[in-house]
Amino acid sequence: MTDVLSYLELEKDDVSEDEIIKRVSVPDIRGMSVKKAKSLLKESGLLLELKEAKEVSDEAIITTQIPMPETQVNENSKVYYET
16 A cells, blocks of 8 residues: 555555444334444444433334334444334
């Protein structure tokens, strides 16, 4: 890569390839229990967060999510839900 950058007369920045933000597709968690959705989102590199401040059982069924399924987001983004 250094050869290519020199050829293009560009300098290498200090960002490593590991620091580049990965994009992931949001899975459809509607109709799933909160517990199952947490597990699926963790595997996808995402976080699950309740849209409103209230207590919800891990067995509650998710009815709404934001962002919508198949949306491309940065890894470690939050997916908000309602039951």
